Amino acid sequence: LRTGLAPGPHELTVEADMAYSRTGEGMHRFTDPADGETYLYTQLFLDDARRVFAAFDQPDLKAHFDLTVTAPPHWTVLANGTTTHHGDGRWTAATTPLISPYLVAVAAGPWHTVRTDHRGLPFGIHCRRSLAPHLDADATELLSTTTALFDRYHEKFDEPYPFDSYDQAFVPEFNAGAMENPGLVTFRDSYVFRSAVTDAERCSRAVTIAHEMAHMWFGDLVTLTWWDDIWLNESFAEYMGYQTVAEATRWTHVWTDFAAGRKDWGYDADQRPTTHPVAPDPEAVPDTASALLNFDGISYAKGAAALRQLTAWLGEKDFLAGINRHFTRHRFGNATLADFLDNLASATDRDVHTWAAAWLRTSGVDTLTAHAT
Missing domain, CATH: 3.30.2010.30 (Zincin-like)
Known part of the structure; x- marks a missing residue:
């Protein structure tokens, strides 16, 4: 492609009159x-x-x-x-x-x-x-x-x-x-x-x-590379929001609220024909219109529940060690789910990637069946 531009930096100036919105966009x-x-x-x-x-x-x-x-x-x-x-x-x-x-x-x-x-x-x-x-x-x-x-x-x-x-x-x-x-x-x-x-x-x-x-840390400091990972922005903020309210405010019961109300939103979305994995494949999110379809109880509540389970499995010390490594490595940059998992894996002996394949890449609720002998 011939552009005719000389080497080095160039400045593009755009003058535009844009209409105000009444739709919040x-x-x-x-x-x-x-x-x-x-x-x-x-x-x-x-x-x-x-x-x-x-x-x-x-x-x-x-x-x-x-x-x-x-x-x-x-x-x-x-x-x-x-x-x-x-x-x-x-x-x-x-x-x-x-x-x-x-x-x-x-x-x-x-x-x-x-x-x-x-x-x-x-x-x-x-x-x-x-x-x-x-x-x-x-x-x-x-x-x-x-x-x-x-x-x-x-x-x-x-x-x-x-x-x-x-x-x-x-x-x-x-x-x-x-x-x-x-x-x-x-x-x-x-x-x-x-x-x-x-x-x-x-x-x-x-x-x-x-x-x-x-989100100031997970979303703003370190930002998703593309919208297929929007669940991670929202699931992390959802999990961390509830956890930190429980730790730092008088609302110490807040995980009960999550279990009684918010989590039900995820269960409901996960049993519909429109269910999808918490972490969809990038090919399933080719554009922003596709990404908007994933803003639901799965991306927020189910993802937060999965991260809470992950924290319990790894132990909070190792979970936070992996998170902090993620922030340090990608500060003011972009990162993917693979980056997130690699940073968690570097802080634990647990098989984080296999956990992610089972819990983040599949859709639908789990079925528990009792066998009596």
Whole structure:
């Protein structure tokens, strides 16, 4: 192929006007009926970065991102890194480490914010102004839960938190539960409770916070190479979220909740005609549309149950040794299931690959039959 390009680096500049979204794909725009204020935020998962900016939109094509945002003067702009206001509504965000395009995040608007510092990093929680009293009422629980989980992950993982700040934005009309954008996790704002709720709902919110925080390491620091391994992102965060909530918060019973409710989601999905292995073959996921079909109880609940079983079989010490080797070897890079298994195998005498073939590459529930003599 003759391109006519001279050797060396080249710069491509793309100028584009992109439409705002009302579906939660790309740059979502919302006007609050309570006070008329407008808010914008990105949701770029799986392949929606193209709705906001030009990019080679694959998880294995990581880059450093520099963002400049111009917004109305009374707005605040949040991003993956700390942001600086230069006046006249012009903001710049700190250059990101190497991240995938689907993890780039911006949230802009007249946010109501509660901040604290922890372990030398700024932590913030944000919501639209009309929800300010409700966020303030829950701020102590939200921030204490977040920092307790943060500390517990640092006890588990050798790699320190890899970004320069930790913001959690509760955004309107979100089309998912939450999204693990590095340094700027977005949640649906129904997690800002506006009336009395059960303790189970508070526990569920804590699990979601822990799930997204686990992604900072497994998903953001080390990212899947292609979408056939999306189960590993989600199964790991699901397992680690429940485990860390049980260890670091007052909801020590949370594995009972998993067994009684969440795990049933996996059993149900695994008995349908549409069941699939926890870890599908790459050939079964040729594109992002195919990958979306695997976002179900198998990828989340069954995979988390399998990882919990694996941890019990290996012992938590060896499991975490393998995980930490995985993070160190692939930090700010990409990895596959084979890489994950090899790193686990290097920390144990157990036959991890045979375990994976039996538990991750097959579909359907196991059948136990009693033989009486």
